[in-house]
Amino acid sequence: MTMKLDRRSFIKSAAATSAIATAASLFPGISFAGWEKLEDAAGMITWHKAPCRFCGTGCGVLVGVSGERAVAVKGDPNCSVNKGLCCVKGYHSVQALYGKDRITRAKVRKNGEMVEVPITEALDLIAAKMKETISSHGKDSVAVYGSGQWTIPDGYVASKLFKGCIGTNNVEANARLCMASAVTGFMTSFGIDEPMGCYEDIEHANVFVTWGNNMAEMHPVLFSRMLAARKRNGDVEIIDFATRTTRTSQAADKSILFKPQTDLAVANAICHEIIRNNWVNRDFVNKHVSFRKGLTNIGYGVEDHFQFQDKPEGINFAEFETFLKDYTPERVEKISGVSARDIRYLASLYGDPKKKVTSFWCMGMNQHTRGTWINNLVYNIHLLVGKISTPGNSPFSLTGQPSACGTVREVGTLTHKLPHGVVMNEHDRQMAAEIWNVPVENIDPKPTYHTVEMFRALDRGDIRFIWIQVTNPMVTMPKLKRYRDGALKEDRFIVVSDVYPTPTTDVADVILPAAMWIEQEGMFGNSERRTQHFDEIVPPPGEAMSDTWQLIEVARRLGYEKQFPWSRDEYIGKIWEEYRRFHDSPKHNMAPYEVLRARPGVQWPFVNGRETRWRFNPKYDPACTSGEDFHFYGHKDNRAWIWARPYEPAAESPDQEYNFWLNTGRVVEHWHTGSMTRRVPVLHNAMPSSYVEINPDDAAELGVVNGDMVKIISRRGEVAMPASINGRGVPPRGMVFVPFFDESYLINEVTLDAFCPISKQPDYKKCAVRLEKA
Amino acid sequence: MPILGYIASPRSGAKKELLQELNALQYCEAFPADNVDILILVTDTPDKETEAMLQQQLKDINALESLSMTFGYNNELHEGERNDNEA
Numbered sequence: 001m002t003m004k005l006d007r008r009s010f011i012k013s014a015a016a017t018s019a020i021a022t023a024a025s026l027f028p029g030i031s032f033a034g035w036e037k038l039e040d041a042a043g044m045i046t047w048h049k050a051p052c053r054f055c056g057t058g059c060g061v062l063v064g065v066s067g068e069r070a071v072a073v074k075g076d077p078n079c080s081v082n083k084g085l086c087c088v089k090g091y092h093s094v095q096a097l098y099g100k101d102r103i104t105r106a107k108v109r110k111n112g113e114m115v116e117v118p119i120t121e122a123l124d125l126i127a128a129k130m131k132e133t134i135s136s137h138g139k140d141s142v143a144v145y146g147s148g149q150w151t152i153p154d155g156y157v158a159s160k161l162f163k164g165c166i167g168t169n170n171v172e173a174n175a176r177l178c179m180a181s182a183v184t185g186f187m188t189s190f191g192i193d194e195p196m197g198c199y200e201d202i203e204h205a206n207v208f209v210t211w212g213n214n215m216a217e218m219h220p221v222l223f224s225r226m227l228a229a230r231k232r233n234g235d236v237e238i239i240d241f242a243t244r245t246t247r248t249s250q251a252a253d254k255s256i257l258f259k260p261q262t263d264l265a266v267a268n269a270i271c272h273e274i275i276r277n278n279w280v281n282r283d284f285v286n287k288h289v290s291f292r293k294g295l296t297n298i299g300y301g302v303e304d305h306f307q308f309q310d311k312p313e314g315i316n317f318a319e320f321e322t323f324l325k326d327y328t329p330e331r332v333e334k335i336s337g338v339s340a341r342d343i344r345y346l347a348s349l350y351g352d353p354k355k356k357v358t359s360f361w362c363m364g365m366n367q368h369t370r371g372t373w374i375n376n377l378v379y380n381i382h383l384l385v386g387k388i389s390t391p392g393n394s395p396f397s398l399t400g401q402p403s404a405c406g407t408v409r410e411v412g413t414l415t416h417k418l419p420h421g422v423v424m425n426e427h428d429r430q431m432a433a434e435i436w437n438v439p440v441e442n443i444d445p446k447p448t449y450h451t452v453e454m455f456r457a458l459d460r461g462d463i464r465f466i467w468i469q470v471t472n473p474m475v476t477m478p479k480l481k482r483y484r485d486g487a488l489k490e491d492r493f494i495v496v497s498d499v500y501p502t503p504t505t506d507v508a509d510v511i512l513p514a515a516m517w518i519e520q521e522g523m524f525g526n527s528e529r530r531t532q533h534f535d536e537i538v539p540p541p542g543e544a545m546s547d548t549w550q551l552i553e554v555a556r557r558l559g560y561e562k563q564f565p566w567s568r569d570e571y572i573g574k575i576w577e578e579y580r581r582f583h584d585s586p587k588h589n590m591a592p593y594e595v596l597r598a599r600p601g602v603q604w605p606f607v608n609g610r611e612t613r614w615r616f617n618p619k620y621d622p623a624c625t626s627g628e629d630f631h632f633y634g635h636k637d638n639r640a641w642i643w644a645r646p647y648e649p650a651a652e653s654p655d656q657e658y659n660f661w662l663n664t665g666r667v668v669e670h671w672h673t674g675s676m677t678r679r680v681p682v683l684h685n686a687m688p689s690s691y692v693e694i695n696p697d698d699a700a701e702l703g704v705v706n707g708d709m710v711k712i713i714s715r716r717g718e719v720a721m722p723a724s725i726n727g728r729g730v731p732p733r734g735m736v737f738v739p740f741f742d743e744s745y746l747i748n749e750v751t752l753d754a755f756c757p758i759s760k761q762p763d764y765k766k767c768a769v770r771l772e773k774a
Numbered sequence: 775m776p777i778l779g780y781i782a783s784p785r786s787g788a789k790k791e792l793l794q795e796l797n798a799l800q801y802c803e804a805f806p807a808d809n810v811d812i813l814i815l816v817t818d819t820p821d822k823e824t825e826a827m828l829q830q831q832l833k834d835i836n837a838l839e840s841l842s843m844t845f846g847y848n849n850e851l852h853e854g855e856r857n858d859n860e861a
Contacts (some may be wrong), residue, residue, distance in 0.1 A: 008777070011847050012803070012816050015779030018845035019814045023781050027810045680846075 058526025104542025148401030185375020191634025204392025212364020406525015459486025557690030
């Protein structure tokens, strides 16, 4: 039975939740079964499973509902990801549904003013504008830009509508900004995307190396699992390898700082030492690895229409060894600032056959102008010593959004991708055309624009219509001014589907009210290949509807009723079963809809009723067919590829005029641009505004004390914000760090839109700035 | 009319006793962590005088080592601030 929860009970529940969240941060792994009994005994709340709305960890939560309102959250003890634990954002997540400025009605710009209209009128206008734009400027003048917060059905119908029906590959998602380098890293090293390991590696590893990854703030639940494993197992070391000192450094057994971009050189030096000390697992390498080199001096993509195509060339082990001769620890010490002794120490951890090693990374390696390369290089280390695809031995790329893997990587909502394969491949296009019930000629074999180039195309006028869903590019695009000015140009039509006003809704011609998280049914896919279903647990407010249904409504207005035939009470299940047809093989099979509904999450490949925890290992992975102890089936040679990739400098480094590195990132309280978490009072009060971290010696030279306003100036723009000295994070001399969650301080006015030429992912961690006391 | 949330730490070996004593007090609801020696305490008093009295009662509990406040809400202070995040 469910009773309505009164306001006072709600506040008491918030008080308990807040205390639990604090306790969880102090005591990793703590649980409170008694609270559940207390709440249940009160008979006021019913509990429903869902994945958390925020990061890519994919914590299972139980959402407490009273009447038609979500009032409480607790960790789902049945979810293997978090085993009942949540982070501070997770515990307060339902409050993000109820900010007072929630968008509940559609708005259309009329005579320069945004005016509320019935949502049907807004949908009619969108469809008419798309038809008109295509008629005047061609199919490639319309685009959709989504995100890793799209549910899997959201991304699937967007791809089907734009690629299959309209026939444009103008489909991108903000995951291009956060994990495209991880994808190209996997594809070039293994020929298939997504991690071979799973979070259970944490309980098996003896050594964790966090490569430019502040897990204590970005993936706090996984970090808690690491700390708990260290406490429980004893023989566990955590090495934080980073460019600034953070909470992760403080909790680690050893903190090693490197100069920005030089992780490339250090990774090669580790391989150099592994070979020099004869720590190579020769049997593994001989049976399962082949060697490649690619092009060098590959550019940075700062100019419009930049093109790059790598040319892989086979090399042998001896040639790889020769390539590494430039990377002795002493030479790399001079480049990286990491002592030769620490380089040898890192190599010894990876090289010790008795130690199981897990490497974690996220934005530090992915938002990198050589992001693909550094992903390759960390795989090189694991492959040389054969520490991969077994419990505890895992090179593990973490994701930042709840469905960056599920929606963007698996559904393929990037310009070159299809739900299975790529648009360039005829067989993949035929499969898509058959499943989508469209002529194969509809699917264009040529990719169009990756994200940065898509917004450049909007600025140039090559794109005239863009529909932005579940993301906030007018905060997140690097070199922001160009792209905001582009969006505001005449003859550009911008549709934004979102839940709160943002700088992106500010540039919209139409705003659609979106259902958020548990106000709709959907699925997310997390970092460890886990697909997680959630029901519509509470009704969306006003006229808000799911992004999936918004797209279907417009698709039907464009004449594609046949491709989008589902009714509103069953569309998610029908879409899932259609989508699942793309992955019908032991390498990628997805769980049926009913299985997803029943469990807190299911890892793919899901074959004969079993989930796969470690890929490429026949003990766990049914797709292995070689009869060997491992089978890297992604590449045609059935081997993983070690790449010779050199150190190359950043696109822009400090000089006499702009003498500081600028590094940007996140904080534990806020999720990405803060459009949701800044509306949660507890989170907002805990971290009300952004700041610039400055090394205390640099601050003294500038004459700046904590809280003083500091102007950060680059060749692109400037922003003034308060200084933080010896705060939560401390950068080394010559570097400043700024969190990007606060739209009052748009740090991306300052950043550079250089990207990795292979992944096309921008580098938000490195550009040159100068500081002035404001 | 404050509502306050705390982490309560018992003296060594006195977790169970502390739980009983806290739940025996009017205006208090406490529940323990399963695997760590702490409790969560939520208090809900009708006025300042009662709150002051409860604070004194809490100080008198021998089994209580310390209280760390993690959440505070007061009707008088928050009047007029209500938004949709408060049911």
